[in-house]
Amino acid sequence: MVLVFGLVAYAPGKLDGAYHPAVYALAMVAAAFARPPAAFGTAAFIILLESALRLIALGQRVEDFWPSLAFVGVFAFLNLSLFRAEIARVRRLSRLHIEGEIERMKNAARSYRLIGAPSSALERGSVPPRNEEERLLRSGVDEIHQALEFALDLLRRTLGLRTAVVLWLDAPGKELHIQEISTSDDSIVPGPFSAKDGIFAAAFGQRSPVAVQGAKAAQHTPYYGEQPRVGAVCAAPLFEHGHARGLLVVDRESAEAFSAQEQELLANATTFLLRAIENERVFVQLERAKIEQGKLYRAVDTLNTAHTEAQVIEACVASAREFTAFDFAVVTLYDRSTGEHEICAVSGEGQDALVGQRFRHNSGLVSMVVANRHPLPYRGDYDPGRQVVFSRRLAPPPMPSLLVLPLLVHERALGTLVLGSQRRGAFGESVRPTLEVLASHVAVSLANARMLKRLEEMATTDGLTGLFNKRALIEMAAQKIKSSTRFKKPLSVLVCDIDHFKKVNDTYGHDVGDIVIRGFGDVLRRTKRDTDVVARFGGEEFVLVCEETDSEGAALLAERIRAEIEASTFHSAEGSLEVTCSVGVATFPAAGHDWDSLFKATDEALYASKRGGRNRVTVWSPRVGVAA
Numbered sequence: 300m301v302l303v304f305g306l307v308a309y310a311p312g313k314l315d316g317a318y319h320p321a322v323y324a325l326a327m328v329a330a331a332f333a334r335p336p337a338a339f340g341t342a343a344f345i346i347l348l349e350s351a352l353r354l355i356a357l358g359q360r361v362e363d364f365w366p367s368l369a370f371v372g373v374f375a376f377l378n379l380s381l382f383r384a385e386i387a388r389v390r391r392l393s394r395l396h397i398e399g400e401i402e403r404m405k406n407a408a409r410s411y412r413l414i415g416a417p418s419s420a421l422e423r424g425s426v427p428p429r430n431e432e433e434r435l436l437r438s439g440v441d442e443i444h445q446a447l448e449f450a451l452d453l454l455r456r457t458l459g460l461r462t463a464v465v466l467w468l469d470a471p472g473k474e475l476h477i478q479e480i481s482t483s484d485d486s487i488v489p490g491p492f493s494a495k496d497g498i499f500a501a502a503f504g505q506r507s508p509v510a511v512q513g514a515k516a517a518q519h520t521p522y523y524g525e526q527p528r529v530g531a532v533c534a535a536p537l538f539e540h541g542h543a544r545g546l547l548v549v550d551r552e553s554a555e556a557f558s559a560q561e562q563e564l565l566a567n568a569t570t571f572l573l574r575a576i577e578n579e580r581v582f583v584q585l586e587r588a589k590i591e592q593g594k595l596y597r598a599v600d601t602l603n604t605a606h607t608e609a610q611v612i613e614a615c616v617a618s619a620r621e622f623t624a625f626d627f628a629v630v631t632l633y634d635r636s637t638g639e640h641e642i643c644a645v646s647g648e649g650q651d652a653l654v655g656q657r658f659r660h661n662s663g664l665v666s667m668v669v670a671n672r673h674p675l676p677y678r679g680d681y682d683p684g685r686q687v688v689f690s691r692r693l694a695p696p697p698m699p700s701l702l703v704l705p706l707l708v709h710e711r712a713l714g715t716l717v718l719g720s721q722r723r724g725a726f727g728e729s730v731r732p733t734l735e736v737l738a739s740h741v742a743v744s745l746a747n748a749r750m751l752k753r754l755e756e757m758a759t760t761d762g763l764t765g766l767f768n769k770r771a772l773i774e775m776a777a778q779k780i781k782s783s784t785r786f787k788k789p790l791s792v793l794v795c796d797i798d799h800f801k802k803v804n805d806t807y808g809h810d811v812g813d814i815v816i817r818g819f820g821d822v823l824r825r826t827k828r829d830t831d832v833v834a835r836f837g838g839e840e841f842v843l844v845c846e847e848t849d850s851e852g853a854a855l856l857a858e859r860i861r862a863e864i865e866a867s868t869f870h871s872a873e874g875s876l877e878v879t880c881s882v883g884v885a886t887f888p889a890a891g892h893d894w895d896s897l898f899k900a901t902d903e904a905l906y907a908s909k910r911g912g913r914n915r916v917t918v919w920s921p922r923v924g925v926a927a
Contacts, residue, residue: 300325300344304352314353319367322349323374330378331386342375401433407444407478408436431590439583444479446575450568451481458561460551461529462487464522465537465572467545468494475499477522478545486524498534503543508535508562512554520550530554535565539573547572591733594621598737602744608632611748612644615741619718622737623730627695627719629653632745633660633669633712640665640714642689647719648696656693663687668703669712674735675703679726681719688717700725704734706742713742761835763813764820772834776844776894779832783846783887790846790887791853794901795823795860797839798879798913811871815839815878818869826860842901850886850918857882857916865914881908885919 303325310318322345329341346368353359451463462482466475474491494500497519501509511519512531519532532550536543547569549557557565598618605611612630619628627647631640638660645654660666664675665688676686681701688695688703695701700720706713716738718726726734759771767775776792783790797803797819804812816839823833823841832844845853864880883905885891890900904919917923 300341300348304348308352314349314357314364314367323370326371326375327378327382330375331382335379338375338379342371345371404433404437404440407440432587435583435586435590439579442582443576443579446579447479447572448481450571450575451479454549454565454568455481455483458549458551458564459553460549461527462520462522463547463549465545465547466490466492466499466522468543472543475546480522484523484527486527487522488524490522492521498532499546499548502534502536502546506536506538508533508557508565510534510557510562512556516550516554520548522548528552531556533557533562533565535562535569537569537573539577544573591622595733595736595740597621599740602740605744606748606751608643608745608748608752611741611744614744615716615737616644616646618737618741619716619734622733623718623720623725624722625718625720625725627698627701627717629695629717630706630714631665631689631717632714640669640689642693643714653689653693653695656689658690658693661687661690663689664701664703665689665715665717668705668715672705672707672710672712674705674731676701679724679731695719699723702726702731702734704738706738706745708742708746713745716741761820764817764835766820766824766841767832767834769834769836772832772836772842772844773894775832779844779846780887780892780894780897784892788847789849790844791848791850792885792887792897792901793843793845793853793857793860794836794883794898794905795819795841795843795857795864795880796882796905796909797864798881798909800839800878803876803878807871807873807876811869811873811876814871815869815876818867819864819878819880822863822867823860826856826863842898848886850884850889853884853886854916854918857884861914861916879914881905881913882916883908883919884916890919 300322303321307314307316307318307321310316312318326342326345330338333341349364349368349371350361353364354361447465451465454460455463462480462484464480464482465478467478468475469491473494475494476490476492477487480487492499494503498509498511499519510531510533516532517526517529519534520526520529523529529550530553532548535547537545537547547565549565598614598621601614601618602611605614615630616628619625625647627649628645629642630644632643633640639657640660641657642653642655660669664686668675679700679702681688681699683694683697688701695717696719698719698721700723702718704716704718706716716734718734720726759767761768779790782788797815800812800815803815816835819839819841820833820835823843827833827843828845830846834842836842843856845856848856861880861882864878868875868877883901883903885897885900885904887897891897900919904917904923907923908915908917911917
């Protein structure tokens, strides 16, 4: 708008010249295509900008230019109310036309049994067809149409016919309508026509072609709007696996009767038509299976890249959306040791109230699926008033469709995948088998993630205390020393050793010694900061690595640990006992520039604490190192 006003201002006549209507044109465009708030905002901006230019830059009075401002408002209002309405009307008609074409295509696909009965969500139109499914159905219908059109046209030219038409039975089997036709007549009506009258009923009854010639032939061609001269007509039934599907009806102007050879040709033509439909039906099923397998392959590939439980759960929900549309998803995991289910992830309404909640094993759907290892409820129909999903205090949002799938590994349920939808019949027989296969892959991925986590814990964790082990500590300490070197920050290492621990083992036994070590680890875990790393280095020796901690701060922490251990009492079957500990402290970079030198300095400080009488803290210094 500013650019247009700038161009108009430099044009001959300026704001009162012949180029000023460009402002109106831009207001029209904005009003027609922008959203209403933007259109009103643009019109207001034009009026304010033009008023400012005329009042300040040109020194005009409002009386001189108010008609121009009024025209801006009129143009904006007219286009907002009229042109925009016309655009909406055209879009609505286009959408209705497209929807009508899609519905006709689906009706044809349904009549050829390329898809099931209209009980599924897709066929009821409650959910838009997926692009792949729509493309597949359209391709199948087009192929059948071309095959039937070719066969009918060939018959018409070979036998000298006026019309060759395929009439298809509706679901109840009472009426016929035109499915495909080849004719030289323009007065064709689509039907429906009764299947219980004339040669139509006779052909179905005899299961063979029936022909009529002469004056009565015209009575058996109800598909003509204006009755032409018909000399002979023949109807051949189309039976598929013993069920009547329709009729192949041909007629010609001459009164020459259809010979036995011609009737045999028509019977063979019906076989060709049915085979063409069956071949395309098989092809569509194979293509649909190929598409589903492709989705399943992508889902499995995604699950294979997930290495943690959180990644597996996220991939599970994302993969499930490839196979069906849903409004609600939950993944629960079952802990057999406690008999509790945990809601690990929720997608959809109510996730804040559900995620992280735990509930006992009960008679709800989730518990029953874990116990029976079969999906519930039957047909995916959910009644919130009668069925419990998690527990009585934990319930999903009310919805008509819900499916709980078990996550099975070697016939053992790890948990469940719960899917819910606001559409009825969302989890029918066409999608449930695929979802069950997906759930089995999710279960395997979850089991692998748990195993990987367990292996990592075994590789990095001390089995007795749950703290890091020596190997993990050395790796993390090396990284922290690199970070301290880069950012020039201090770092301290503490080595804690239980005093006279051998006497504890010799007096009370190793079981009591293990109790003391576990208790020592608990004290260190409580005392350390969140950024500190603590590990059992071996035997009764523990190590702490403290980032951004100088020697004074490390000494205070060490003294707190020493006092906490001294004040602790360890209880066992052999009685209660108390222990003390000695601590050595060394700080980077004064005590060393790498882990080996830093740990050696810390060990020297610990040796000084032991030599000095135990139950004390020693901070490394060059003098301590020389003494050691």
